[in-house]
Amino acid sequence: MSANRKNRAVVLERPESLAVHELSVPAPGPGSVVAKVEYGGVCGSDVHMSKGEFQLPYAIVLGHEGVGVIEELGEGVTHDYAGNALQAGDRIYWCPIAPCHKCWYCTVEKDFSSCTNATWFGPVDRPTWGSYAEYVTLPTGAAFFRIPDGTPSEAVIAFGCALPAVLQGIERAGGIKPLSNVVVQGCGPIGLAAVMMARLSGAATVTAIDASPLRLALAQKFGASAVLDLSATSAEERLESVRRNSGGRGADIVIEGTGHRSAFQEGMQLCARNASYLLIGLWASQGEQSFDPSQIVQRNLKLVGTQYAQGRHYYEAMKIASLHHQTLPFEALITHRCGLHEARQAFDLVSSGKAGKVVMRP
Ligand SMILES: [Zn+2]
Ligand SMILES: [Zn+2]
Known part of the structure; x- marks a missing residue:
């Protein structure tokens, strides 16, 4: 045979x-x-x-x-x-x-x-x-x-491979604490898996960002408490919205699932003090992205990368x-x-x- x-x-x-x-x-x-x-x-x-x-x-x-x-x-x-x-x-x-x-x-x-x-x-x-x-x-x-x-x-x-990658990433980031405020950048399979895990972990708020109405609707079904349409809002409006939903502080954990390096600077801004920024989607190199490293120090941020699960x-x-x-x-x-x-x-x-x-x- x-x-x-x-x-x-x-x-x-x-x-x-x-x-x-x-x-x-x-x-x-x-x-x-x-x-x-x-x-x-x-x-x-x-x-x-x-x-x-x-x-x-x-x-x-x-x-x-x-x-x-x-x-x-x-x-x-x-x-x-x-x-x-x-x-x-x-x-x-x-x-x-x-x-x-x-x-x-x-x-x-x-x-x-x-x-x-x-x-x-x-x-x-x-x-x-x-x-x-x-x-x-x-x-x-x-x-x-x-x-x-x-x-x-x-x-x-x-x-x-998205859910395994998200599970490993959350593990590396030290978990999602109950009642935390979570932001997920990108609602492809990685982002939707992150939304689901945030919800299952007992997050207080889960804000999902994407430009696709289909993906934003899926994010709501998987547990997003708020969705922000990338094509209909400015970065300032998204920051304002995330802060408004988190007592003015920002997200306790931001999870990147976009694969676009332009998401990086916004993700950093959305972080509250003491937050973790978990990068999953930016696996393939797209060149350099400048940022001010003092932001990590002054706001006690934790940058976490994770590759295949x-x-x-x-x-x-x-x-x-x-x-x-x-x-x-x-x-x-x-x-x-x-x-x-x-x-x-x-x-x-x-x-x-x-x-x-x-x-x-x-
Ligand atoms: Zn894969
Ligand atoms: Zn080995």
Whole structure:
């Protein structure tokens, strides 16, 4: 069976060159699994990757967010990474990065997202786990979790890598305290995940900023207590509004999920004294942004960065989807479903800033 399995996959051959290739899918090696992809999430990072903004081992299969159905278990795989028994036909959600478990960050600091030898994208001449494809082969060490019966796959892929990234970011920022005032910049999947987590954490106010009416409406459904339309308000008006809702002080935590460096200076201004400014969306470099560092000192600010999430955050994200998909509109977040030949259109949708979640449906 395995020898004949063909895999139609979206291959980034080199920057700006996308094509659907037919690859083969060998039987999984010891410790790995082959899964049939149900949904591959389209992330803003994919758009940056497609433009060649990162060094990648071309040609690669794109897609680092996915849910799928176990097709074949490699030797020794009997359980998921949370200890749940596993068999062919089970649905899984995976972390796309396999840490080495041998470096300083993995062993001493126990921070797998800083692993210096992590396995990420592999070239297409080997089994890969890019999720813009019919099949993925998850390597040993890439954590995956069985999706509980009764939890729709759509609820899990709705936030893709965004909810895990937000969970890790909030962890690094020291949490969101109950009754705090939260501002979220940008209401794409990262921003909406941040709005939801702020609400679930018991924030007093959650103010969401975006230019898209669709995204602002979603932010309200996920728990924003106020929304500010970027295209209909000035920076001064937004600052005034946030201060008015927070006893004149500003936000206790500002979470950036825009991917636009122009958000940085405004985010700094929206911070109250002693606030944290958590940067998540500004992953891809867009050049320098000037600011006065004395603002950090004089107002006791904490700047927190966070990059790709770790296995445990994927597990937590899946549990949150399981617990809340019936009361929060996870599935409504998915606004566009694209076929493998529509990757370019999917990127345009993500870049437009007007879509909710865009997914590939191989
Ligand atoms: Zn991503
Ligand atoms: Zn490591």
